Amino acid sequence: MTQRMPDAVGTPDTRLIVVRGNSASGKSSVAAGLRERFGRNLAIVGQDNLRRNVLRERDRPGAANIGLIDLTARYALDSGFHVVVEGILYADRYGTMLRNLVRSHRGVSRCYYLDVPYAETVLRHATKGDAEYLAQVTPDDLRDWYREKDLLADPVETVVDAASTLEATVQRILRESGLDRVLPIDR
Template identity: 35%
Template sequence: MAKLIIIRGNSGSGKSTVAQLLQHVLGAGVMLVGQDEIRRNILNVRDQPNNLAIQLIEDIVNYGIVHCDYVILEGILNKSKYGSMIDNLMNQMNVETHTYYFNLSFQETVRRHNLKPDTDFGPEAMANWFLKNDVLGVKNEKCISQAMSENEIVKMILVDII
């Protein structure tokens, strides 16, 4: 049975870094699906309801569920835009899902974002995207606080999935 790990949160929260670390620790054959990679770099579409990236993300994750032991889906994945797609993925018979939400303040996401050496947007744009407490409300969803380090988060996820 494939394990789907969904890592969500606001821009700048650290989800991409954690997802990459987790993929590295789990080893070869672990699929990492980044919302921004698909939406911004592959399709170049705006993050609006019913954008083309939603279906492509679902299709790619489903491919991973069939062919990989672990699939990591990471992104802002706003519940109002991506919630139905996430429900579709989570409600399959052949997948064990683990969901994590970076529940950080706006100030903390800006602080973390400013640590990145190369960014193409600033606090003003982040303020437009910020959603407070956008949890899915699904069973076993875990919230990640700003007190947790990247390594602590990865260890917590590993304990949950292995």
């Protein structure tokens, strides 16, 4: 049986950026930094927001949030937005969806994996300003969720190590995706 390729999405001018990594590796900060530097017309499709806040769903194989992330990213791309999909997005659970999304995208797509050692994720986690979240998510939780180099097989991801500062990572993604040469649209 031949697998049907998902319909083409976005335009040749839209950018799709996937930022993955372990909890507290800096994914949300990178996404926020990209929006801050780029401006309007950049949609952030956050796994945590859709999975935890919208659906209040556990992260498990075949969960509904996988399709919702895909649908949301496709809708934003088809509406002319550049899109950053960010989250832990375990390769075994989200890999097929991410590969299909990247393959379907008509524009420039770039995937990044933030490779941060467990000890550093614990330090970064402790700097979060949400006391309630810090009380709920412990270093033991971080250890349970941690997967070393959980890379997608295809597309090839650019690995960004922990030595890269937030600013350097944001600038690199802007440059490599071409967002640094695209004018934002004031919506």
